[in-house]
Each structure stands twice: as structure tokens, then as C-alpha cells.
Amino acid sequence: MKKFAFLAWPALCGILIALLILQFRSQIITPVPTTITRVDITQIRSAPVANEVQIDKNFIRSYADAVDKAAPAVVNIYIRTESVDDNSNTPLPAPSSEFNSSLGSGVILNQQGYIVTNNHVIDKADEIVVALQDGREALAKVIGTDPGTDLAILKINLTQLPVIMIEESDSLRVGDVVLAIGNPFDFGQTVTKGIISAKSRTSVGLNRYENFLQTDAAINPGNSGGALINTQGNLVGISTAIFSKSGGSNGIGFAIPSSLALKIMRNLIEDGRVIRGWLGVETQELTPQLAESFGLNNVRGLILAGVITNGPAYNAGLQVGDLILAFNDVSIISGLASMRSIAEVKPGSIVKVNFLRNGESLTTNILVGERPST
Structure with missing residues (x-):
């Protein structure tokens, strides 16, 4: 019996130790009970959280x-x-x-x-x-x-009219958010959102004087003449056209900038027409290929392809073949931009012209005329 008791004691100790280990282990792997409390969304939004992502102060949730x-x-x-x-072949009916x-x-x-x-x-x-x-x-x-x-x-002859605020578009930057408001497809007034994709777009092939804002805000038929506004609700452009092969918006729209439109609007309201400066010339931009053929390196300018007899340039002594390098000491960068700047000069003003003739650098002054209406 004593031997049995001696042998049983270690076994009994082992069992007790095993039970203690199991109990301890169960406390380790058993999840601690938690109380789940229902929290609505507004409480989650209003409660501060450590290391919360900060929203940019310029972030706008709505443009309403x-x-x-x-x-x-x-x-x-x-x-x-x-x-x-x-139908002229039949006298009747009218x-x-x-x-x-x-x-x-x-x-x-x-x-x-x-x-x-x-x-x-x-x-x-x-x-x-x-x-x-x-x-x-x-x-x-x-x-x-x-x-x-x-x-x-x-x-129109109505009273108590709502009036839009006009902002100079020169301050716009590529990437600024804009909204187009118009009546596409006669669905009724519609608002679309985009950004300024580019500025001073020329050579679009729509008008003689082009200086478009480009935007990806959806512009569709019926939007023409509508407002392009900034996020303050001020007019920055007049929606005009889209580039599309399908007839619908493909993310390339064009608007006349308010800075240009303001000048035209004032002329039309005050004079019923737009008065523009005029030199009486036909020009061709000097391309790198043409410059190379003339033996000119790193030269930008306008070649006079035509000079109207008794026009401002003719009276100043300019001739066909002259290469204009600068107007009022501003170098020619873009032919369209340069001629647009001349159009904005008030008739009767003097413009200094730097040009090349047969390789010789010359200067003359032109008395700017008024562009004929036709």
C-alpha cells in the first residue's frame, strides 16, 4: 500500500498540475468578453480620432x-x-x-x-x-x-433681372475647377463640372480671333453661349464649342475667356460693332523649315506675304518678303497671338516694328488703322 501510495502521489500531482495548466491556458486563448455598443455615423464623424487624415481647407464638398x-x-x-x-415653275399657290x-x-x-x-x-x-x-x-x-x-x-425688356458677376479670366490657372451651365439638348438648365485643361488655345479653326480656354466640363449642343463659372459663381468664360467626332462631349470643350469677352461686349453695347487695329498685311509664320531655307538660325517671326496698297504697313514702307521680328520690342512667338495683339491696339496708335529685309535689320513705325468691317 505504501508503495502504491508513493507511486500514486506523483501521478496525482501530475494530474493537478495538468489541470492548472489547462485552466491557465484557457484563460490565455479565450477572448475577453466586450460590450458592443451601437454608434451611428454622425457620432463617428464628430468624434476626434488620433492621427486622423486632415482635409485640405480648399477642399469643396459641394458647388451648390x-x-x-x-x-x-x-x-x-x-x-x-x-x-x-x-416653286417658280408654278404660278400657284403662293x-x-x-x-x-x-x-x-x-x-x-x-x-x-x-x-x-x-x-x-x-x-x-x-x-x-x-x-x-x-x-x-x-x-x-x-x-x-x-x-x-x-x-x-x-x-430684352424685362425688369428685376438676375445678373451674373464677371471675373477676369487672366487669373485662372490650369487645374482650376470650373462649372458649365447651359441648356444641352433642350433638357433644361444643366450644370457640369470640370477643370481648366489649357489656356490660350489657338489654331482651333473656329474663329478669326481665337484665345480659348479649354475645359473637360461637358459641353453639348445647347450649351453654346452659356456660362463657364468658377467655384465662387463668377463668370470666367462663354461656352462655345466642343471637339468631337460623335457630336457629343469627349472632354475637350472650348470657352471664350471673360477677359476677351468683356472688351467685345463693351464695344458691341457702346458702338454696336467691334473696333480693331489693322496693319493691312497678310502674314505667314516663319517655321523652322523656312528659317533654315533662308539661312536663319533660332529666329522667330512673320513673313509678309502681302501688303495692301495704301494700307498702314504700305504707308510705313514695309514690303512683301520682309520678316517682322517684333512689335513694340516684343518678339514674335506666335503669329496668331501677335496679330491678335495688333487687333487690340486702338486705331490711330503708333506701333514700332523691327524687321529684316535682305538680311539687314531695320525699324519703322506704323500708324495703326481700323480694320474694315468686311
């Missing part, structure tokens, strides 16, 4: 305030053109006519009822109807047009 500010001043424009079916309708957008500039839109929206219209966001409609009168920039000014 900008839209509310600008949208009432953006109008729908409906035009009707009369087409006459004149020629019949029918009206064809199209649409666009416009922006109210002031309380006097002046509205800016694209010239192509109202070109050859027999009747123009302007529809406001508040439901009012009015017939519009054409005050002036400028096909060179594709701008037109209309006027």
Missing part, C-alpha cells in the same frame, strides 16, 4: 452655392428662322414658309437686359426668344455681333 449664385442669370435662347419654299427652331444659351450681364451669347446661336435668326430660369420669356433684339470672336449681344 456657386450654382445658386450664377444659374438664375443663365438663360435659354430659342430662335426661329423662316425658310421659303418658292410661296409657302415654315419656321425652323434651334436653341442655345446666354448670360444676363446687367439690369438693362443685355445678354451675351455666341454669334452662331442667333445668326440669321428671324425671331429670338429668351427664357429665364424663373419662367419668364421675352423677345430679344440683336444689339451687335462679332463673327470674329463668335460673340453677340442681345437685349
